[in-house]
Amino acid sequence: MVDSTWAPPPVQRPLELGADLVLHSLTKYLSGHSDVTGGALIARKADDFFAHIRTIQQTAGAVLDPFSAWLTLRGLRTLAVRLQRQCENARRLAVFLRDHPCVVRVHYPGLPEHPGHKVARRQMRDFGAMLSFEVDGDAERALAVAARTRVFMRATSLGGTESLIEHRASIETPPTRTPPNLVRLSIGLEHVDDLLADLSQALED
DSSP, X not given: OEXXXXXXXXXOOGXXXXXXXXXXXXXXXXXXXXXXXXXXXEESSOOHHHXXXXXXXHHHTOOOOXXXXXXXXXXXXXXXXXXXXXXXXXXXXXXHHHTOTTEEEEEOTTSTTSTTHHHHHHHOSSOOSEEXXXXXXXHHHHHHHHHHOSSSEEOSOOSSSSOEEEEHHHHSOSSOOSOTTEEEEEOOSSOXXXXXXXXXXXXXX
């Protein structure tokens, strides 16, 4: 089973890589506009196991309401073009952050130095639109960077048209393994120059 919420079909196809079940949060990239709450479970084959899942869905009422289904279908029509732009923006931002003197580490599989880069190149069509970076400093410094952005909005979500920023360690329940100086980004559809300028001014000492 693969949770492929961060890497929907235009980016990766887990069923083609041998997965039996694939999970997606419809709330994220598939609907793409931060206005749906829902999920999807896709099976490689309609076997007895999946029939059991269907029975649970039907008897427990785990069915998407009509309006949310309509919103998701609306979002799916632009999924490919949205993700193409978001991935392009993410690649540009990852390189910018990697070379910034106030950043000590960037976590993005599209960078050749990332430990998962070879695997990502082998099984993904692109590298996604999520990335994180560690500032040169402590949690207070990371929180200050997140607070200074103007285009990036502070929120704990991902996959929408808008770019989001968050200090991840303060969101998670202690004890967290997330570094205190880490900032997480969900890259949206804004012009990349605006995103670059926003991060640049937020990282200024």
